[in-house]
Amino acid sequence: xxxxxxxxxxxxxxxxxxxxxxxxxxxxxxxxxxxxxxxxxxxxxxxxxxxxxxxxxxxxxxxxxxxxxxxxxxxxxxxxxxxxxxxxxxxxxxxxxxxxxxxxxxxxxxxxxxxxx
Amino acid sequence: xxxxxxxxxxxxxxxxxxxxxxxxxxxxxxxxxxxxxxxxxxxxxxxxxxxxxxxxxxxxxxxxxxxxxxxxxxxxxxxxxxxxxxxxxxxxxxxxxxxxxxxxxxxxxxxxxxxxx
Numbered sequence: 001x002x003x004x005x006x007x008x009x010x011x012x013x014x015x016x017x018x019x020x021x022x023x024x025x026x027x028x029x030x031x032x033x034x035x036x037x038x039x040x041x042x043x044x045x046x047x048x049x050x051x052x053x054x055x056x057x058x059x060x061x062x063x064x065x066x067x068x069x070x071x072x073x074x075x076x077x078x079x080x081x082x083x084x085x086x087x088x089x090x091x092x093x094x095x096x097x098x099x100x101x102x103x104x105x106x107x108x109x110x111x112x113x114x115x116x117x
Numbered sequence: 118x119x120x121x122x123x124x125x126x127x128x129x130x131x132x133x134x135x136x137x138x139x140x141x142x143x144x145x146x147x148x149x150x151x152x153x154x155x156x157x158x159x160x161x162x163x164x165x166x167x168x169x170x171x172x173x174x175x176x177x178x179x180x181x182x183x184x185x186x187x188x189x190x191x192x193x194x195x196x197x198x199x200x201x202x203x204x205x206x207x208x209x210x211x212x213x214x215x216x217x218x219x220x221x222x223x224x225x226x227x228x229x230x231x232x233x234x
Contacts, residue, residue, distance in 0.1 A: 031220050042208065042224040043162075050220075058221060090162060094220065105152070106222060108162035 002027045004109035006091050012115045013081055021076045021112050023091030030096040032074040033058070033106065034066065036087040043090065049074055050096065081116040088113050119144045121211050123225035130199045131233055137184075138194045138228045140209030148214040151185065151192045152222070157205040165207070168192065196230075204232045 004025045013019055023032065033048040035058075045058030049068040063085055065077040074093075078085060092106040120143045130136035142151070153165040168176045168185050175183050180200075184193045196203055209225040 033220060035222075040226065042226045043222070044224075045221045048220060088160065092162075092222075105164055105167055106220070107164070108154075111160045111162075113160075 002107075004091055004093055004107055006089075006109040006112050008112060009110060010113045012117065014117050015082055016080050019078050019081060019114075021078075021089060021091075021114070023074045023076065023109060024072050025074075025091075025093040025107075026072065027093065027095075027107070028071065029093035029107075030071070031106075032068065032091065032093045034064070034074070034076050035090045035092065036060065037090065037111075038087050046076070046089075078114075081114075083116050086114060086116045119146070119211055119213065119223045121209050121223050121225040123207075123209055123228050125228045126226075127229045127231070129231040129233055130196075132199055132201060134199055135195060135197050136199055136230065138196075138207050138209075138230065140192045140194070140225060142190050142192065142209070142211050142223075144190070144211065144213070146213050146215070150212045150214065151183075152210040152212070153181070153183070153192075153194045154208045154210060154224075155203075155205045156208065156227070157202075162208075166194065199232045201232050201234060203230065205230060 007022045030051045034046040035043040037043045044060045047066040049055045089112045091109040094106040095104040122141045149170045151168045155163045166178045180197045182195045206227045208227045211223045
């Protein structure tokens with residue numbers, strides 16, 4: 001089954017304790033992206049990757065890191081989480097078309113609910 | 118910068134009836150995609166329908182159709198024969214195809230739809 005998976009689905013942690021949220025897709029998509037969803041603000045892009053070893057900042061990158069060492073995986077790293085990073089996080093992926101990034105439909109993972117105390 | 122506005126925070130409809138959700142967007146670009154995503158209580162983001170801006174014909178997917186008015190920058194979603202399973206938050210989203218957006222989906226704040234038996 002074609003899908004985007006995220007782990008963990010729920011996480012409660014404390015301020016300053018490094019954590020990683022994994023994202024994996026089995027559709028051979030070049031493009032992957034992370035969004036956060038907050039009440040009243042909708043979804044906002046954190047980071048994206050157009051292919052292996054190619055990553056760049058989205059609209060709200062502060063406090064986050066990513067890496068893309070393999071095509072299927074795109075982990076989100078919070079090196080020193082703070083309470084304002086409490087949110088619902090989504091990973092998404094899509095095919096690219098030529099030089100255009102994310103021009104095909106983005107498919108979303110199930111979401112990770114993160115609470116930072 | 119592109120913006121997406123959904124002016125109806127909440128709507129309700131009786132089962133089997135038709136409902137229309139509104140979306141307007143602001144852009145100076147000519148080449149873009151528009152999407153409707155559905156987010157049920159499970160929090161999963163599910164693609165409902167996609168419209169390419171260069172296509173004049175309105176997209177349809179079974180009971181879901183759009184009214185795309187490019188000059189007016191309007192993109193409404195019509196749900197026919199509403200079912201209880203359509204109860205969800207609906208998000209309108211915009212994505213540029215060219216330039217530096219790099220696949221960033223710009224989301225509206227959502228419309229919460231309740232289908233009543």
